[in-house]
Amino acid sequence: MIQVSDSIADRFLSFIKPEQNIVVAYGYQHHGRCLEKVLCMMGLQFEIVDDYHTDCKRLEDLDSKKEYTVVLCASDEKVRARMCEKAIKLGFSNIIDNKSLLVFLEETNRYNGYESAVRTNISKNACPICESDAYEIYVNIRKLRVKKCTDCEHEFIDEVSKEVVTGFYDDIRYFEKNYNISIDDFFNESFMEFCKTRMSMVSPFLTNDIKDKKGGAFLEIGCLDGRFLWYLKEQGFDVVGCEINKSVAQVGIENLGVDIRCMAIEECNFEDESFDIIFSSHVLEHLVDPLSIVKISREKLKHGGKFIANLPCNETDYENPHHLHFFSNKSILKAMESVFDEISIHHEKFPYLVNGEIFYTITVCGKKN
Structure with missing residues (x-):
């Protein structure tokens, strides 16, 4: 087990008084888990309040609130502000909302993560x-x-089962938190912005023959509630999607009238050579075996069809509980070149924020001749 050095312990104790009861409150980020790890290594007792799942309702059940130290560990400032406001209203007087603590936790955890590895x-x-x-x-x-x-x-x-992965995506709040939109925000500004962003990933690879047909057969893997499919349908595409988050998919089926299969692509039994375009965004890095999905996609494409994937590149957030793969430029190309006849890349980078750090995605396209 990794030990906390004296210097790390001293720095940590400058933030938190060990004689008090400690409550860790955090959002859907990994800083709270980093704090859990440090507390365990130091032998300190603590309780967990997970804002993502419970909206900090556990705070209401704690007695003698003045004897507790509440540590706010959400990296999102708006989430921390909401949790802080709630803790104050409930009567907690010792609340730690310190960005330096978050930086310290991140540095400590990453250091221990690298040191724990047996190269x-x-x-x-x-x-x-x-x-x-x-x-x-x-x-x-x-x-x-x-x-x-x-x-x-x-x-x-290494060594993650498909069953564990499927369990990641079993509720609506995952969708709302990660995409910063409400599941029922249909046809408003954020809805349309989401659709236009995805269209900007796809459009550089649309050929004139597909445009002349005013669309084509389009499959989206990991289509969420199908909002992008609805957008494409309005432009003449024949659309279908697959989504393993049944709660999210059902909302789209009922409200947007799009064809969504609530299962993984390998379970959908699509006929071979059915689609002109197969698209995925932020999907491959979540899968146990992404290359197998790329190969299945080739089988389902018509000759001349294209598989378009938008995914993170050179990401190093190894604490992300949902990412199983961290593609390099080299590995993305290697995966696509092993399956498709022609490869092209759209060099516009799409930023996304993870735990206060900006990463970028790239969009690659493989063509089946």
Whole structure:
């Protein structure tokens, strides 16, 4: 087990008084989990209040509120402000809302994550992209091991079951939190902005023959509530989507009238050579075996059809509980080149924020001749 050095312990105790009862309150970010890890290593007792799932309702049940230290660990300032306001209303007087603590937790956890890795731990033919050897580079707070390919530099979480992954996406709040929109915000400004952003990922790869047909057969993998499919349908595309989050998919089926299959693409039984375009955004990095989905997509494309994928590139947030793969430029191209006849890249980068750090996605396209 990783030990906390004296310098780290001293710095940590400058934020928190150990003689008080400690309550960790955090949003859907990993800083709270980082704090849990440090507290455990220091042998301190604490309770958890998960704002993402419970809206901090657990705070209401705690007695003798003045004896508690409430530590706010959400990286989102709006979330922290909401939690702080609630804690004050409930009578807590010792509330720690310190951005320096968040930075400290991030640095401590990442240091321990890299130090925990056994780099001599080599797994033969383990890379899910090119089947080269891979070595351990990081151990995250869930004790999952991140490995890196010696050839294509692909990084991935080792040994995660499909059942665990499916359980990540079983409610609506995951969708609302990660996309910062409400599930019932149909046809408003954020709805249309979402659709236009996705269209900007797809449109550079649309050829004249598809445009002349005023659309074409379009499949979206991981279509959420189908809002982008609705947008494409309005422009003449023949659309269908697949989405494993049944709660989110059902909302789209009922409100947008789009065809969504509440299952993974390999379970949908689509006929081979059915689609002109297959599209995914922020999907491949979530899958246990992304290359298999790329291969299935090729089978479902017509000759001349295209698979378009928008995904993070060179991301290093190994604490992200939902990302199983961290693609490099090299591994993205290697995956696509192993399946498709022609590869092209749209170089416009789409930023996204994770725990206060900006990462970027790229959009790649593989064509089946």
